[in-house]
Amino acid sequence: MATNIGIMDAAYFVGRSEILSWINSTLQLSLSKVEEACSGAVHCQLLDAAHPGIVPMHKVNFDAKNEYEMIQNYKVLQDVFNKLKITKHIEVSKLVKGRPLDNLEFMQWMKRYCDSVNSGQNMYNALERREVCRGGRETSKKSANSQASTKGSSSQRPQSSHNSRRTEVSNANPTNQAVKVARAPSAGGPAYEEKITELKLSIDSLEKERDFYFAKLRDIEILCQTPEIEHSPIVGAIQKILYAADDDGTAVAEAQAMLSVGHKEIEGLSPIAEVSEEKSSSETHKRKNIANIDFDAAGIATLSPRQRLSDISDIHCSGSPLMTC
Numbered sequence: 473m474a475t476n477i478g479i480m481d482a483a484y485f486v487g488r489s490e491i492l493s494w495i496n497s498t499l500q501l502s503l504s505k506v507e508e509a510c511s512g513a514v515h516c517q518l519l520d521a522a523h524p525g526i527v528p529m530h531k532v533n534f535d536a537k538n539e540y541e542m543i544q545n546y547k548v549l550q551d552v553f554n555k556l557k558i559t560k561h562i563e564v565s566k567l568v569k570g571r572p573l574d575n576l577e578f579m580q581w582m583k584r585y586c587d588s589v590n591s592g593q594n595m596y597n598a599l600e601r602r603e604v605c606r607g608g609r610e611t612s613k614k615s616a617n618s619q620a621s622t623k624g625s626s627s628q629r630p631q632s633s634h635n636s637r638r639t640e641v642s643n644a645n646p647t648n649q650a651v652k653v654a655r656a657p658s659a660g661g662p663a664y665e666e667k668i669t670e671l672k673l674s675i676d677s678l679e680k681e682r683d684f685y686f687a688k689l690r691d692i693e694i695l696c697q698t699p700e701i702e703h704s705p706i707v708g709a710i711q712k713i714l715y716a717a718d719d720d721g722t723a724v725a726e727a728q729a730m731l732s733v734g735h736k737e738i739e740g741l742s743p744i745a746e747v748s749e750e751k752s753s754s755e756t757h758k759r760k761n762i763a764n765i766d767f768d769a770a771g772i773a774t775l776s777p778r779q780r781l782s783d784i785s786d787i788h789c790s791g792s793p794l795m796t797c
Contacts, residue, residue: 483584484577488673491579498586499598502615505669506579510570511536512545513605515582519552521596522586527552535607542568558585572669573676689714705734 477483492503499517503509513534520527528548536542546564553560560581566574602608693714696707709727716723 477581477584481584484580486580486583488576488670491576491583494583495579498596499602500615501598501611505572507570507572507575509579510567510575511542512549512564512567513607515578516545516549516552517598517602517605518582518586519549520601521598522589523552523556524596526555529601529608530604532608533606534602534611539568560585572673573680576673705731708734 488506491506495501495503495509495514495518498521499514501514503514509515511534513532513536516527516532517529520529531544531548533541533545536545543564546562546567550562553562563574563578567578599612602612605611692710696702696711696714701707709730712727712730713723
């Protein structure tokens with residue numbers, strides 16, 4: 473069950489048209505834009521479709537126009553998240569603004585979650601469940617009227633196109649041609665608007681991805697500035713790649729060369745380290761000898777004069793083979 477998915481997950485690459493088709497087919501609505509679901513009521517009913525009966529639909533307001541009314545819907549959604557132990561964070565302040573990218577991303581997550589649950593969606597009666605909501609009946613009527621008008625316009629298109637062709641053939645004078653040229657942009661208006669919306673979404677997505685990777689690079693830069701590792705060869709190689717101005721691939725080769733030079737320097741310093749260890753061991757031995765001498769001197773100083781004379785006589789007797797004690 474997908475509660476938290478990464479930003480590079482396949483769920484976030486589902487297109488806007490596929491999301492709209494899924495919403496409209498599941499809830500029997502006629503949304504034309506994803507941001508039309510920014511009130512939170514659609515999210516509540518989608519979760520009710522995934523878990524039938526768990527959402528208190530009588531608290532959902534499909535007629536929410538102001539932000540404080542939308543926030544109440546998101547509170548209902550958050551309560552259901554808590555019941556289901558879903559840890560997904562809801563960015564209410566961004567969603568209620570009706571921004572296309574924010575609403576698209578959250579709806580992409582909703583689709584991924586509902587698809588992973590996939591319980592009883594085919595048997596879900598969206599119209600009946602929406603009847604108890606505030607503004608639910610009006611929303612259902614608007615959706616029904618919109619679907620009827622869409623079907624009517626689609627059925628009239630072949631006939632209108634046939635009539636327009638006959639008119640073009642019969643009236644081929646310059647005045648009609650000017651009218652056709654003037655009407656052409658207006659006929660392509662909705663297509664252009666849809667294309668512009670798609671481009672805006674693409675730009676927003678690219679900017680968010682750019683900011684994501686820039687933040688990662690900034691974290692690496694801060695780590696490289698740590699005093700303990702700032703002057704190490706590998707940090708220098710990383711900084712060489714980070715601060716490279718040219719995109720010709722030479723930065724990687726230079727960084728590898730820096731690492732190899734640093735490795736050779738470390739190998740060259742290893743005999744010196746051995747000599748230093750030998751010196752330290754010899755110095756330790758000398759210190760031990762000095763400590764023993766000091767200990768003997770201290771022991772002699774504590775002897776009485778008679779004991780000292782006896783020790784001296786012992787030394788003289790043992791030192792000369794001619795003397796007998």
